[in-house]
Amino acid sequence: MTQPSQPPQPKQPPQLKQPKQPKPERVTLYSKPGCHLCDDARAVVAAVCADLDVGWSEIDIQGDESLYRRFWEQIPVTFVDGRQHDFWRVDADRLRSALTAG
Numbered sequence: 353m354t355q356p357s358q359p360p361q362p363k364q365p366p367q368l369k370q371p372k373q374p375k376p377e378r379v380t381l382y383s384k385p386g387c388h389l390c391d392d393a394r395a396v397v398a399a400v401c402a403d404l405d406v407g408w409s410e411i412d413i414q415g416d417e418s419l420y421r422r423f424w425e426q427i428p429v430t431f432v433d434g435r436q437h438d439f440w441r442v443d444a445d446r447l448r449s450a451l452t453a454g
Contacts, residue, residue: 375405375406375407376406376407377407377408377409378401378406378407378408378432378433378451379397379401379406379407379408379409379430379431379432379437379447379451380408380409380410380411380430380431381393381394381397381408381409381410381411381428381429381430382410382411382413382419382423382427382428382429382430382431383410383411383412383413383427383428384412384413384414384424384427385412385414387427387428389427389428389440389441390427390428392428392441392442393428393430393441393442394410394428396442396443396444396447397430397442397447399444400444400447400448400451401451403448404448404451404452406451413427423439426439426440427439427440428440428442430442430447432447432450432451437450
């Protein structure tokens with residue numbers, strides 16, 4: 353007696369890794385090219401945000417006339433959670449405190 357053949361089982365798709373969710377951008381750095389203070393601020397913002405796993409973005413004020421008029425004398429300017437935090441220099445400890453304050 354032969355056994356009835358069983359229908360082939362469908363292959364399970366390989367488990368896909370879920371893409372890492374983008375971090376919400378809590379810090380915005382307003383800057384412009386050729387600004388040495390902006391370079392310093394970028395390094396501080398990048399390091400602190402990486403340590404705390406916080407997203408950040410940078411906006412070139414030269415691409416927006418209203419931003420240029422607003423910030424040209426103060427760049428670099430940092431915002432945390434939509435509120436102005438610092439200008440000219442970014443203090444790493446102060447930025448870290450603002451990001452970890454509950």
